[in-house]
Amino acid sequence: MGEEEPEERLQHFYASRVFLAGEQDRRVARTFSAVEIIMDSIVKWAYQSSSGLYPESPISVGSYREGLHLQPEDSPVDFDFLVPVRFNPKLALVSGGLASQPDHCERRLPTYMFHDRGVPVRRWGTKVLVDLEAAAEARVEVHCHNQKAWLEDDDIDLEELDEYKESLKHHNLDPVQTLKDFHRYVEIALDPAYSHPLQNDPVFKQLFRPPKVPTITPWMRQDTQLEALNPASPAVQLSFLAGPGAVPVKLVPAILGALKLSNQWLREDLTHLSDWWAGDLTNEKKSFLRKVAVLQEVGPELVAKGGFWRLSFSHSEAVLLKDVDADGGQRRTALRLLKFVNNTRWRPEYGKLLSSYHLKTLLLWCCEIYPQKAPWGTLLSSVQNLLKILIHTLAKGSLPHYFLRPVNLFGKRYKSNPAIYGPLALQALRHEAEAMLANVVGYLLLEGQPGAHGVSEGSEMMAALQEFKEKHREDLKELKRMEEEQLYEEVEVGEGEGLES
Numbered sequence: 001m002g003e004e005e006p007e008e009r010l011q012h013f014y015a016s017r018v019f020l021a022g023e024q025d026r027r028v029a030r031t032f033s034a035v036e037i038i039m040d041s042i043v044k045w046a047y048q049s050s051s052g053l054y055p056e057s058p059i060s061v062g063s064y065r066e067g068l069h070l071q072p073e074d075s076p077v078d079f080d081f082l083v084p085v086r087f088n089p090k091l092a093l094v095s096g097g098l099a100s101q102p103d104h105c106e107r108r109l110p111t112y113m114f115h116d117r118g119v120p121v122r123r124w125g126t127k128v129l130v131d132l133e134a135a136a137e138a139r140v141e142v143h144c145h146n147q148k149a150w151l152e153d154d155d156i157d158l159e160e161l162d163e164y165k166e167s168l169k170h171h172n173l174d175p176v177q178t179l180k181d182f183h184r185y186v187e188i189a190l191d192p193a194y195s196h197p198l199q200n201d202p203v204f205k206q207l208f209r210p211p212k213v214p215t216i217t218p219w220m221r222q223d224t225q226l227e228a229l230n231p232a233s234p235a236v237q238l239s240f241l242a243g244p245g246a247v248p249v250k251l252v253p254a255i256l257g258a259l260k261l262s263n264q265w266l267r268e269d270l271t272h273l274s275d276w277w278a279g280d281l282t283n284e285k286k287s288f289l290r291k292v293a294v295l296q297e298v299g300p301e302l303v304a305k306g307g308f309w310r311l312s313f314s315h316s317e318a319v320l321l322k323d324v325d326a327d328g329g330q331r332r333t334a335l336r337l338l339k340f341v342n343n344t345r346w347r348p349e350y351g352k353l354l355s356s357y358h359l360k361t362l363l364l365w366c367c368e369i370y371p372q373k374a375p376w377g378t379l380l381s382s383v384q385n386l387l388k389i390l391i392h393t394l395a396k397g398s399l400p401h402y403f404l405r406p407v408n409l410f411g412k413r414y415k416s417n418p419a420i421y422g423p424l425a426l427q428a429l430r431h432e433a434e435a436m437l438a439n440v441v442g443y444l445l446l447e448g449q450p451g452a453h454g455v456s457e458g459s460e461m462m463a464a465l466q467e468f469k470e471k472h473r474e475d476l477k478e479l480k481r482m483e484e485e486q487l488y489e490e491v492e493v494g495e496g497e498g499l500e501s
Contacts (some may be wrong), residue, residue: 006441007380013444014333014379018340019071028077031242032064035079035249038224038240041214042251043083046185048213049197054182056084058251061314063356066321067332068363070340078248080235082301082314083182087111087173087255092118094131095265097405099493105129106165107308108172109255113164115140118260123269125407125492127308132164142167173255175304176231182253183229183236190221224249232486234305234312254312255302266292271405273368276398283371291403294319300403306490313403317360324367329376334383335363338390341444346432350476351483353425358409362390364402380440387437394430397423401492411491414482421479424472428479431468435461 015021039058046054062080063069069077089110098105101124110130113119120134142163188197196213198204225246227237235250270291273284298315324331342354366389376382393399393410401407414421436443438461469476482488 007378009441010337010379010383010444013441014337017072018336019333020073021071024071024073027243028064028071031077031240031247032060032079034242035240035247036060036081038216038220039081039249039251041216041220042186042189042224044214045189045197045216046083046182048211049185049188050181053086054083054185054253055086058083059315061252061318062250063360066318066360068321068335068339068356068360070336070343072340074244076242076245076247078250080250080252080314082252082254082256082303085173085178085253085255087258089114089258090118090260091121091128091258092260092262093128093265093269094120094122094134095262095268096122097269097493098122098124098129100124101127101129104133105131106168108168108174109302109309110164110168110171111173112143112167112171113140114143121259123311123404126310126312126401126404127492128302128311129308130168132162132168135164140164173309175309176307178253179229179231179234179236179304182251183226186236186238186251187226189216190224190226192218192221232306234303234310252303252312254314255309256315257299258302259299259311261295261299266295269405270295270403271400273365275405276396276400277365277369279369283368287368287371291316291320295403311404316403317364320364321360324363325376327373327376329373330379330382331363331367331376333379334376334386335359337379337383338386341436346429349480350425350428351480353429353483358399359386361399361402361409362386362393365389365400383440384437387433387440391430391433391437394426394433397426407492411493412488413491414479415487415489416478416482420475421482424475425479427468428472428476431461431465435465438462 036058043054043056043058058081060079061082062078064077064079071077087109089112091109092115101107105122105124107127107129109128110119113135115135115138117138119140120131120138122129122131122134185197188194196204196210198210204210223241225239225241227239230237233250235252238249238251239246240249241247270288272288274281294316295313298319300311300313301315302309303312304310321332339356339359342359346354363386366385369389370376370385375385397408397410399409401409410426412422412425443462
């Protein structure tokens, strides 16, 4: 086998199976433009339905924005958008994570509390909680219509009055209700019975000049389908009919620019490469300072998921990945190839053990571990770099969050025998990754394609993989069933793993 032959075969596989260019590029771009116009119209309708809660156009984020999406033949590309939520107070993220939710912390965000340095909030994994005790100590100002009545009511014991809880009770942004309401606003926008989002409002009927909204045409409504609300997801999910299939679209309500990050928080709560990597750390300081600079520029956002407001870093990740291959490397190409393997091989066999976010986090860490151009000069070496670090994290049972200490992205806990199925899931992926690393080209051509004779080069690892699958056949079936039925919970921070107890 010639020295360049594996690279040529890998490039051919990528161009023919993973990412089709040319006309497919143009088709995807046209679809995105059409989707963007419709989503913008829907959000403008939501602005009127919500009395001004969604004042800005949706912002493209996710794989398509980052250039990490797949583009196989006759397969749709999904599009994600952040929908900015109006939120006036500033929030000060206190340094030090929590190991559990204290009684004095509240998951709803206050809309009538203000402080120059921000209302104190704490972090529990990615969850953000309002610290009412810290708010009282900081003399956070409370503004609401009930305040005067409290002070004038002789029956109220002012010594026992919890002004902050009372304000939060009446004036808040609840993560669960926010998603439910936004889903309803999208439903109204797509309902043919509505010519205006406020048409059933008595006040609207008396207006001489009602507020204008974009026209949502019958074909827009016909081609855009709203999915049922999934409380475990931060997104309102839609599908847009384009060509032979439906294009998945996600609208994610998000609070932008509200969080203030102190220098102490950036220094102590952001993940350092040295927290988990014992190899070469020559580039650690430079990479960490860039991460800090990006966070200070665009900041994290807050999204509603699983009953909490949670930290999200979609904007920051997009900025960090914008010029990831400016030196001519193959980082994006390698990530797409690994994502393709996950979608077509690993996920159908085991379930969604590995997500796109896992792989994006892996790429971000790999860029720190291998900062020079040389390791990314070919597609083969680039895929091998990703696989090596993937295997390392699987063996350790931990993929650290790129931003937040001490969040482990491999923290899934299955509802049946978690001590068995948690490690089994990681072992299965590790065996697959080791077999692929032993012979990348051969592993990809296992399906009987021309050139599959190279499989023998990784035969030892392939044999180990097959032996593992045979030995755990029944347990792997049960693992996939639990994955498909979502019989698990995401445990971001285990007991005692908070930055402070």
